[in-house]
Amino acid sequence: MPPRPFVRIASLGVAGATALFAAPSALAAAPALTAAPMQISGASAHHVTHGLHSLATRNGTVTSGNWSGYAATGGSGKFTSVSASWVQPSVNCSGDANTDSAFWVGLDGYSNSALEQTGTEADCVNGQAEYNDWWEVLPASETPYYSTLDPGDYITASVKYNGNGTFTMSLSDSSRGWSHSTTENGSSGFQNDSAEVIAEAPYDGSILPLANFGYVTFQNSEADGNALADYSPNEIIMTGNNDTRAQPGGLSGGTFADYWKNTN
Numbered sequence: 001m002p003p004r005p006f007v008r009i010a011s012l013g014v015a016g017a018t019a020l021f022a023a024p025s026a027l028a029a030a031p032a033l034t035a036a037p038m039q040i041s042g043a044s045a046h047h048v049t050h051g052l053h054s055l056a057t058r059n060g061t062v063t064s065g066n067w068s069g070y071a072a073t074g075g076s077g078k079f080t081s082v083s084a085s086w087v088q089p090s091v092n093c094s095g096d097a098n099t100d101s102a103f104w105v106g107l108d109g110y111s112n113s114a115l116e117q118t119g120t121e122a123d124c125v126n127g128q129a130e131y132n133d134w135w136e137v138l139p140a141s142e143t144p145y146y147s148t149l150d151p152g153d154y155i156t157a158s159v160k161y162n163g164n165g166t167f168t169m170s171l172s173d174s175s176r177g178w179s180h181s182t183t184e185n186g187s188s189g190f191q192n193d194s195a196e197v198i199a200e201a202p203y204d205g206s207i208l209p210l211a212n213f214g215y216v217t218f219q220n221s222e223a224d225g226n227a228l229a230d231y232s233p234n235e236i237i238m239t240g241n242n243d244t245r246a247q248p249g250g251l252s253g254g255t256f257a258d259y260w261k262n263t264n
Helices: 014-021
Strands: 056-058 061-064 067-073 081-087 102-107 116-125 128-137 154-161 166-173 178-185 194-200 215-223 234-240 243-248 256-260
Touching (some): 081 194, 128 166, 128 178, 194 215
Antiparallel strands (some): 102 116
16 A cells, blocks of 8 residues: 555634534534634544444344444434543554554444544554544544553543533543543434444545554443443454454453454
């Protein structure tokens, strides 16, 4: 895969396009919010997004081209919050010029095109490891923060529906002492019908090669204050080219590990 050009893009954040993010009447209309400038860091200048692609179910096994982890599902309005913690994994860039990986929690996205989420990345950019933190409301691409983030940092992430058409996405690094909290209108058509804890190969017009993150262990994974396992969530295995790219281990309460298997 040829190196991707990194271009700084000047645009408004999700809040600047409130017409795109009006909530459905079933979950209340979203108020207009003040636009904030989008911040693009070096690792994310290629404007990636984190929506689900190539979802399939065969013989009871759920696969995706870019998600690996667990998704709890239910009817519209089932979930109002999701949270988890993890230790930021180190990425191995040996032999990999440009690869990407992301770790996040989110509401929606499993059975609809909406998604409200926040998390971190571990990427190889021109053969060098880069780490980044971000939030996103589809269909807009991620908005990175300018934070110091290194492997081994302890990360906690949450997404909460506020009941007025807005979502608060919170991310903190207790190892560094920083935290971010961003409140934005939800995706158009949001339903709050799924809650996810995911390791991912991001999307940039196509699913990107998955960076070798080794493994990541998600802890304290909860939806609406209950352990994720209480919902008997769907296990999602990431596949590509007839091979497994990443796969979660067993879920115990709110804890599971997710393992890198293959770049493509």
